[in-house]
Amino acid sequence: VVTCAHCFAVSISRVVTNSFLILTCSACSLIHNVRLFLMMVFKMGKSFLRTLPSFQRRNYCNELDRKKQQFDKVTHVIFDMDGLLLDTEKVHEQCIGAVMKKYGKVFDWQLSLRILGASEKDGAEILIDEAQLPLTVEEFIKETAEYELEQFSQCNLMPGAERLLKHLHNCNVPMALCTSEREEYYLLKTKRHQQLFRLLNHRVCVPNNPEIKRGKPYPDCYLACASRFPKPALHPSQVLVFEDSLNGTLSALRAGMQVVMVPDSRMDEEKRRLATYSLQSLDQFKPELFGLPAFPSSSGSE
Incomplete structure (x- = not known):
């Protein structure tokens, strides 16, 4: 009788355990599927934005910003x-580029970004230091001004x-x-x-x-x-x-x-x-x- 009762208890335990595992696996499967679905939607959204030109992406996001x-x-x-x-930055770049070219240097976008908005003196110091130009700040400003004066009135x-x-x-x-x-x-x-x-x-x-x-x-x-x-x-x-x-x-x-x-x-x-x-x-x-x-x-x- 004891043996039979023991076997019965073990059998019941196995049934309960297996049922729990089945339910748990079903729940995990559901959660997993939901996660996959959300990831798919997220990727579709990112793909949609990537298909737009960069200026349209910014417009799209800006429109959302305006609403919220x-x-x-x-x-x-x-x-x-x-x-x-005033549309002057291109003139600035051309004039500075012309001065730097005289000394075998190139005025690229990264240098331009560093001096945009800076004072004339600060900008000259940055360029002379970065490009190792054989000029003082005053000399650089004077040479650049010779190019700029011809164009800024327009x-x-x-x-x-x-x-x-x-x-x-x-x-x-x-x-x-x-x-x-x-x-x-x-x-x-x-x-x-x-x-x-x-x-x-x-x-x-x-x-x-x-x-x-x-x-x-x-x-x-x-x-x-x-x-x-x-x-x-x-x-x-x-x-x-x-x-x-x-x-x-x-x-x-x-x-x-x-x-x-x-x-x-x-x-x-x-x-x-x-x-x-x-x-x-x-x-x-x-x-x-x-x-x-x-x-x-x-x-x-x-």
Whole structure:
């Protein structure tokens, strides 16, 4: 009897154990299948984005951002100039490239990225050091200026610049300019667009302001520019800065401000993400995202 009872207990134990294993395997199988399905959907989504050209991918993601993001409301706006309002960066690159070519050196995108937004002096120091040029800072600036003076008087506006400045002015939004360019170059570059640039409350040309000890990417110039409004913003985050360069973007962010970046198309995605918001062109900007008045519907903004 004892033997039979023992065998019966062992049999029952095996049945229960096997049933549990079957149920467990079924549950694991279900979980595994669900995971496979989710991974497949995720890969399909990534594949879809990869099939789009890079500019369309950014547009697609930006459209999603516009629907889900609402940035802090701003009251004041500051613009960079070169490469943002005026199409001058290509001229800069050509002129610097011509000087470096004289000494058997090449001015590539990586070097350009390092000096974009930097002051004239800082940029010259970086290039002389990196390329081992047999020039002093003053000599390099002088040689570059000889090329630039011939071309800067013909600068064109960047797409969307005129529309945005006029709209903000009509809506009584205080605006200013903060540039690493010298005053005399500012006057030369804006010669054909003086009426538009008069819409700005004031400008800060960093080399002509000795009280600004450090240029971009340090925050000094944007803090100084923001403080010169007749009625400054209550908090730095209420100031919206438009920039095209990495150095300028870092400068404004370190000043506690929000930044819309409109970078060179060669700028990689990782650096673009440092800004509060990134666009391909000022034409794409939606003022209402930052609590500013929207463009009139008749302007074709939508």
